[in-house]
Amino acid sequence: MNSYHLVGIxxxxxxxxxxxxxxxxHAVSGSDRYADQGAELEVLAKLRRAGICIHxxxxxxxxxxxxxxxxxxxxxxxxxxxxxxxxxxxxxxxxATVLAGLANDHDCIAIAGTSGKTTVTGMTGYLLEQLGADPxxxxxxxxxxxxxxxxxxxxxxGAGPLWVVEADESDRSFLAxxxxxxxxxNISADxxxxxxxxxxxxxxxxxxxxxxxxxxxxxxxxxxxxxxxGSGATFEYRGVPFTLNVPGRHNAENALQxxxxxxxxxxxxxxxxxxxxxxxxxxxxxxxxxxxxxxxxDDYAHNPAKISAALRTLKPIYPKLHCVWRPHGFGPLxxxxxxxxxxxAREMRSCDRLHLLPVYYAGGTATQxxxxxxxxxxxRPSGLDVRVVADFSALESTIAADAAAGEAVVLMxxxxxxxxxxxxxxxxxxxx
Numbered sequence: 496m497n498s499y500h501l502v503g504i505x506x507x508x509x510x511x512x513x514x515x516x517x518x519x520x521h522a523v524s525g526s527d528r529y530a531d532q533g534a535e536l537e538v539l540a541k542l543r544r545a546g547i548c549i550h551x552x553x554x555x556x557x558x559x560x561x562x563x564x565x566x567x568x569x570x571x572x573x574x575x576x577x578x579x580x581x582x583x584x585x586x587x588x589x590x591a592t593v594l595a596g597l598a599n600d601h602d603c604i605a606i607a608g609t610s611g612k613t614t615v616t617g618m619t620g621y622l623l624e625q626l627g628a629d630p631x632x633x634x635x636x637x638x639x640x641x642x643x644x645x646x647x648x649x650x651x652x653g654a655g656p657l658w659v660v661e662a663d664e665s666d667r668s669f670l671a672x673x674x675x676x677x678x679x680x681n682i683s684a685d686x687x688x689x690x691x692x693x694x695x696x697x698x699x700x701x702x703x704x705x706x707x708x709x710x711x712x713x714x715x716x717x718x719x720x721x722x723x724x725g726s727g728a729t730f731e732y733r734g735v736p737f738t739l740n741v742p743g744r745h746n747a748e749n750a751l752q753x754x755x756x757x758x759x760x761x762x763x764x765x766x767x768x769x770x771x772x773x774x775x776x777x778x779x780x781x782x783x784x785x786x787x788x789x790x791x792x793d794d795y796a797h798n799p800a801k802i803s804a805a806l807r808t809l810k811p812i813y814p815k816l817h818c819v820w821r822p823h824g825f826g827p828l829x830x831x832x833x834x835x836x837x838x839x840a841r842e843m844r845s846c847d848r849l850h851l852l853p854v855y856y857a858g859g860t861a862t863q864x865x866x867x868x869x870x871x872x873x874x875r876p877s878g879l880d881v882r883v884v885a886d887f888s889a890l891e892s893t894i895a896a897d898a899a900a901g902e903a904v905v906l907m908x909x910x911x912x913x914x915x916x917x918x919x920x921x922x923x924x925x926x927x
Contacts, residue, residue, distance in 0.1 A: 497562040501525040501590070502576045504549065505538050505912075507635040508567050508663065511650045512590050515597070515633055517545050518652035521562075526552035526576055528858060529912065536912055541647050554579030563588045568666035571859050591668030594633060598658045598672060601631070604756065605662040605672045607699055608680025608710060609692065610800045611749045615680055616661040617777045618753035620651060625770035626762050629655035635663070636795065637778040648778065657760075662699070664692070669699055676759070678708045678752050683800050686830070708755045721747040725812050735764040741776040743808035750774075779915060781805055781905075785922025790903040793918035797823045797909035798831060799838040805905060806842040813903040817894050818843065819917075821852035821908035822867060828854055829865045836870060840877035848897070849874070849881040850890055855911045887917045895924045 499516050501509050504525025517523045523546075529536055530549050539549055550556025557564055557579035564580040564587050580587050598605070606616040613636040620632030621640060630653045632638075637648030662669035662677075665686040682696050683689065700707060710716070722729045727740045728747040732754060739750050750771060757767050776782060785791035790813065796802040802820065809816055822828040828835075843849060851867040867883050874881045884890045894904055904925065906918045 496521055498522040498558075498560060499524075499563055499565055499593075500557050500561050500576065501565045502552070502570050502574060503527055503567060504542065504547070505529050505536055506567060506569070507649075508590055509565070510538050510542060510647060511633045511635065512565065512594055513542060513547055514545060514647065514650040515594070515631075515652065517547055518650070519597075524548040524550060524556050526550050526556050528552055534912065538647055541645060544645055552576060557583060557585060559583055561585045563593070565590050565593055568668070589668060589671075591663070591666075591671045594660065595671035595673075598633070598660050598674070601658040602656045603672065603674040604657060604659045604676040604678070605669070605674035605703075606659065606678045606680070607662040607664060607669050607696070608678070609664070609683045610798070610804070611680040611745065612661050612663075612678075613795075614746065614749045614777050614780050615678055615752050616659060618750055618771075618774055619678070619756055620659040621774050622753055622757050622762075622767060622770055623657060623659065623760075624651065624653070625773065626757065626766065628657050628760075629653040630657040630659050631655075632659045634659075634661050634777075636780060639775040639778055639782070640773070642778065664695055664699070667695060670695070670702065672699075673702045673704060675703075675705045676707070676756065677703045678756055679710050680749065680752060681710045681800075683798075686827070706759060708752050708759070710752065716748045716751045719748060719751060723808075723811070733764060735768050737768045738772045740772060740774065742781060742812075743804060745804040745808070746781075781808060784915075784918050785926040787922075787926025788900040789898045789925040791918055791922040791925060792903065792905040793915050794905055794907045795909055796820075796907040797827070799834045802835075802907055803838050803842050805907060809903055809905060810842075810844065813901070814846065815899070815902040816843070816847045817850070817898050817902065817904040818847060819850045819852065819890060819894075819904070819906040819908075819914075821911055821914060822854045822870075823909040823911065825854055825856070825861045825863050825865055828867075828870065832865065832870055832873065836873035836877075839874055839881075840879060843879055845878065845880075847880065849879060850893070851881065851883045852887070852890065852908070853883075853885070855908070857910065887913055891917060891921055891924065894921060898925055
């Protein structure tokens with residue numbers, strides 16, 4: 496049995512690895528700023544119930560004999576846990592290196608792409624589970640079907656030979672994987688410009704040992720005929736009809752890629768179609784958390800493509816949208832500001848309203864030279880109704896006063912755990 500200490504263990508890339516290592520019988524501990532701040536996140540409570548020790552992020556959790564201290568790219572070099580690892584001569588490993596080291600020894604399916612990879616990972620894992628493959632699945636987002644009082648829902652430890660993993664391009668760490676199979680959902684500028692992004696995905700393609708379902712920049716499913724309903728969609732592939740119980744054309748495109756991969760693995764389309772209908776979606780991927788007089792959605796959308804997909808899904812359903820977006824970091828806002836302004840101006844109607852929260856800051860040494868006010872100023876010439884709100888209290892009071900029956904609220908953004916909590920508070924206020 497090895498012993499691992501994960502720094503920033505509540506993070507979307509870290510807590511799945513912690514669960515996987517613990518399920519494999521290793522001793523696992525971790526630290527997190529949220530725990531230090533007294534924030535009792537549900538994910539931390541579930542990790543504790545799984546036997547994972549949570550320590551203060553002051554170096555005290557790094558003990559002699561620890562096999563490795565595991566970090567993500569977000570962890571700064573002066574972190575106290577890293578100082579403790581150096582003092583005790585404990586190796587430091589990147590989370591992707593550890594996960595890839597495990598996955599590359601199995602029949603691995605890696606899901607990559609600028610947008611949609613979390614949903615496609617969840618769909619593929621769910622389909623393979625229902626088809627009897629008993630896969631191990633490691634995902635950044637929780638499959639709603641798998642969430643319960645003890646399970647986070649983003650990891651499934653199976654006994655079969657197949658592993659399904661989400662592979663992240665944002666820090667180039669997906670290049671650590673050498674999968675047998677891969678899906679590339681799409682490619683667009685996000686963390687890097689389009690030329691650099693395309694170059695990285697070419698490197699990823701070269702790592703794949705067998706075959707790729709490849710969306711690339713355009714993708715063969717762009718001509719997919721999709722019939723949309725408020726809560727789902729239908730489409731046809733090779734003459735077989737498929738029903739999807741999550742909304743939006745983008746989710747139909749996501750589903751088709753998962754279907755095509757399962758077909759390549761030898762499963763029949765009729766059986767894939769039957770089990771796909773039971774998929775309930777991914778937590779925080781256009782998740783409907785309130786459905787009374789005002790609908791409330793919680794969504795992880797944090798780049799122009801993802802925000803656009805959410806808005807295009809909701810606009811045909813609701814006469815007015817109260818949109819909330821929080822930039823998930825100063826660097827991403829700096830990189831995407833012009834594209835975000837163009838996207839919001841294009842996708843939002845004159846009747847809609849956009850609320851911008853301040854840039855999310857989790858601490859550290861980020862250069863704080865861009866603000867949500869700057870994005871708002873870029874949008875003012877478009878005539879869009881855009882407001883910068885100081886905090887969640889002001890946001891919730893404003894929306895509760897303004898939202899009318901039949902309208903919808905959608906809170907969007909990554910990283911900040913207060914966004915989903917705010918969505919649920921608003922649902923409680925608005926859904927009476």
